[in-house]
Amino acid sequence: MTLLALGINHRTAAVEVREKVAFGPSQLDIALKELRALPRVREAAVLSTCNRTELYCVTDEAGERDVLDWLGRFHALPPEELLSCAYHYVDGEAARHLMRVAVGLDSMVLGEPQILGQIKDAYQAARTAKGLGGELERLFQHTFAVAKQVRTETSIGKNPVSVAYAAVSLASRIFDDFSKARALLIGAGETIELVARHLHEAGVKTITVANRTKERASQLAEEFNGQAISLDGIPVALEEADIVISSTAAPLPILGKGMVERALKRRRHRPVFMVDIAVPRDIEPEVSELGDVFLYTVDDLQEVIEENRRHRQVAANQAEALIESGVAHWFQERRIRSAGDVIREVRAKGDVLRNEAEQQALARLANGEAPEKVIQRLAHQLTNRLLHQPTLSLRSAAAQERQELLDAAAELLLGDDEREH
Structure with missing residues (x-):
């Protein structure tokens, strides 16, 4: 019997292709049953996220082509289209790949923790659909143990490398006590949501969310006991804000030099930390000329991101060594x-x-x-x-x-x- 891992991910396929082969929750049960019913397939599990679709199977020899053909049929795609972007691993390489995926070494963001939860969901779905036998059951359990060891013994999950975290990290260099700082967040998308979460965890107690749609701003603000305002309320909110972080899709700047200058006068020139994450920019570049403003753009955040990425790379090297040990142990148990x-x-x-x-x-x-x-x-x-x-x-x-x-x-x-x- 052969252990097979077959799939596509963000490195091998564009998002247009990944969308076509993704499995929605309503498709997963029937997909597992069909995959398990293939003559050469004995066990099967499906991992489907925004960045990857992967099939883990125990097959007879040369079963990978049957699995690839089935994937094409299920999503009404010609196998040739999948062949150009699909990868497959067998036995030890398949086990190593799953372990690397589980600890975030194969993710778009190195070391991101969400993928482990997604693998656990895939494992549970396969169990429910009776797609697991002894081989995949032991592989997944072994993978979870290795992932736990990596998280415990390395700092792979520390030093976040997101733009949102980098913005908050820069703010921490200016404010000794976050609990006294007031934050104004402009926008209500995913990046601003992450910013709000990091600020809240850092100790910021007063968060105001400004957005074109006030209803969406309210949903986000409620999570952190904050308040929501429309974009029209920004001039007044600026007078109280010590931290301003903006990330919208507006085609023109939202904060001009004049608006910020008037707010500074009412603040009696207490300094303001500003980060403009948006592209195109939300804050006029001339705002940086004001003496009491510390303005950073998304390019300025790259230094923080790269520093954290270097720390994660050291941890990633340690994780690779633990995975090699895990694969060797899995092989030994398999031989026994x-x-x-x-x-x-x-x-x-x-x-x-x-x-x-x-x-x-x-x-x-x-x-x-x-x-x-x-x-x-x-x-x-x-x-x-x-x-x-x-x-x-x-x-x-x-x-x-x-x-x-x-x-x-x-x-x-x-x-x-x-x-x-």
Whole structure:
């Protein structure tokens, strides 16, 4: 049996292709059942996120083409279109890939933690759909253990590398005590939501959210016990704001030099920290000429992001070493399980031969044959039957000059102690 990982991700396929092969929640159950029903597929799990769609399967040899063809059929795409951007890994490489994905080493943002939760969801969905057998069950459990070890023993999840975190990190260089700072956030998209979360976690207690749609601003502000205003309310809010962070999709600047200058006068020139994350910019560049304003743009944040990324890269190298150890351990357990299957087959065959000899011996005793002769015949018969097949195989190996097989047989059947004598 072969462990297979097949998929596409943000590195191999454009978003237009990733959209086509993504599995929505309503599709997942039927997809797992169809995938599991393929003749060559024994076990299956599906991981589908905005950045990747991956299928983890236990298949017969050469089963990857069947899986790829099925993926194309399910999403009504020609296999050739998928071939150009799909990757596949087998056995140890497949296990290594899943572990790297789980700890964020294969993510767009190095070390991001959300992917582990998404893998756990994929695992649970596969279990519910009865797509997991012993092989994938053990792989996922082993992967979760390795991911936990990486998170515990490295700093892969620390030093965030998002623009939102970088903005708050810069603010911390100016404000010694965030609890006294008041923040004005302009916009209500994902970046501003992350900014609000980081500020709240840093200790900022007063957050005002300004947005073109006040309803959306209210939804975000309520999460952090803040207040919402429309864009028209910004001039008044500026008078109280110590931190201003803006990220909208407006085509023209929202904060002009005159508006900020008037607010500074009413603030009696208490300094204001401003970050303009938007492209095009929300804050006129001339605002930086004002003496009491610290204005940063998205380009200024790159230094913070790169510094944090360097820290994460060191942790990523440590994580790679832990994953290599995890893969080696997974391989070792797999080999032991494989040997267990052989042992069970050998013992089962031995039990059959023993039962046959035992029944024949009991029949002879019942017919009045002398117990001593029955035991002698039983011992002779059982020895011959147990050693018949190994003897034939040894002779065949000798005829073919397969010395390695002869040495292995001697070690297995005789052991080192007997061979020395």
